[in-house]
Amino acid sequence: MATIEDVAKYAGLSRTTVSRVINNQPYVCDEKRERVFHAMQELGYVPNSSARRLRNQKTETIAIVLPRITNPFYSKLVEVMEKKASWWGYQVIICQTYHCAQKELHYLELLRKKQVDGLVMVAIQNEWTKVEEYIHAGPIVICNESIEEANTVIVGIDQQQAAYDATVHLIEQGCRRLAFISGEENSNLVQARYTGYMKALQEHHIPSMDDPIFHEAVDVESGQTILGKVVHMNNRIDGIFAGCDEVAAGIVYAAMKQGIRVPEDLAVVGFHNDTISRLMNPAITTIEVPIVEMAEKSIEQLIRSIEQPLRNKRESYQFAHTLLKRDSTNKRITVPM
Amino acid sequence: MATIEDVAKYAGLSRTTVSRVINNQPYVCDEKRERVFHAMQELGYVPNSSARRLRNQKTETIAIVLPRITNPFYSKLVEVMEKKASWWGYQVIICQTYHCAQKELHYLELLRKKQVDGLVMVAIQNEWTKVEEYIHAGPIVICNESIEEANTVIVGIDQQQAAYDATVHLIEQGCRRLAFISGEENSNLVQARYTGYMKALQEHHIPSMDDPIFHEAVDVESGQTILGKVVHMNNRIDGIFAGCDEVAAGIVYAAMKQGIRVPEDLAVVGFHNDTISRLMNPAITTIEVPIVEMAEKSIEQLIRSIEQPLRNKRESYQFAHTLLKRDSTNKRITVPM
């Protein structure tokens, strides 16, 4: 590969001058500028990224840390983030944790190694205090997680309110034996939603029927499994709040297979308004999340933090969610409260 | 940030010795090794990635070029690829082309800038001759595309045979007025499938009914749109081969909405065996593609090419596909041929 030195020699000039041409700087006369262009052309020269990164102390790369890309909600977030980042001239490294705290720390090290300029966390596996230490190594934006104590940019929706809205809707449709189904139990996200869920139950004087078997659900298969368990319980559950549409779809699918009517016997609410929630039969009631706005805001703020660092200040951007009422909860009755 | 120089000073040793410790090399006595560890600990030292990349002429990063990550087929490929790459200690940069040849070239430049050590192409937007030029800048593995003339590693399935199998199945189910629906018309992938589709038609003496409106279909929405157009045609189509399950799902969904019975009035075959094809009602007949094997093989071969370069040699890995017969084509009749 040709280096800047080769170009300089070929053009009979110095590295400095070539560098000026590459970076479109002034103080190079037209004739020499032309000569440099010609030499670059002739030698097929392309500036070496590693050398630039070292010299400029800047990688123009960011990382997105998430559980796994196959979850449609995450993949949509990543799609938009990559698009936006690319528009600003940044590359995107994708980091799948598979919900493993260890893996998450491994990827956070990218910040200390200076392999990325900044990082977006979509979901968080470790204690915040552990993640926090990395902020002095580079900006971190939190997207879609609720960390009260985080002194950084945090983008998302009101998870508690969303869960509350969904639960109230189930209750208004006549459900009285509800279940709360979620992904990893310990995340702050799940905690916030659970709080909203419980608030709705308490306000309507409905007892909780939760059970630990209902956690760790993140995909269609786990949704199907859960329905199997629900069926064999004594008190038949008649309403489910699921943490994501994949799980909700698995539940609805398994229910139909087993002759359990949705919503008559069992109403289901999902989360995220993934394509599948719309296409299922019955269509699944869900919480619509403004993914595009969240993703764009996250990247904008991250890049701003990179380009003009002023760290350690909490900055919260909260977007509005919407409850999309569909057939999976439509019992066509309204129970007087 | 502390540099290796700082560590050396703190430990009262030379950069060389510190470097030896970092890289776990011999010829450092235990006592000094300890001192270096202590100094690194004390200063919170982490080796700078850019400096390492420059000196070692190696980035330990690869790129995956694809149309868009939200397509479940691509996102699954990426999931597995990232997992595998990470296992080998490589980072993954994701590059979305949105089917734009220009964008693809932009990402191919990563190879020339030495910002990545190698690159996997899932789908290809440019002429192969244009892409080929980048091979001398670093290894490229083609995954899921059929480029006859490519002298590089190419991983995939027999697209032509898969389309042939799907089409024969439609014909055996009694369909006589078929349509072929695909993504970007000019890709070699689509050409290969189209050849298989036509071969099946010809072997069964069935006239082709194709129409240009049936291209450029890549998601659920376009599937829905297409069904709308199909309905208004004179010769009612009774069988559709769709290039991906998202499109097939859109078609099935829209058909049900309009009272067109699937499969009685219209049979549909999809591609990829995405989750949605299984969950739709009726479930969609599809071609199962061994995604995990393809993704793993692609990464394995790419990393092999990076670590022991021996370029410009075609190496083809073809995996077996399966036709999964489901309800969207199950007319419960067998027409004698």
Add this chain to the structure above:
DNA sequence: AAATTAATTGGAAACGGTTTCATATTTGTT
């Protein structure tokens, strides 16, 4: 015409590591 100021240019010093090479000290062998 002399004194400033602006426009060009290149040498050399970073940026932060790894590796080659030379040197000094042990250890092992005959």
Add this chain to the structure above:
DNA sequence: AACAAATATGAAACCGTTTCCAATTAATTT
């Protein structure tokens, strides 16, 4: 005891850029 071989260490070169600084020339002002 003499010599070869293995171990331990650091100085300096190198990876490919960008940028500071000084030097030279051209243009402008007094």
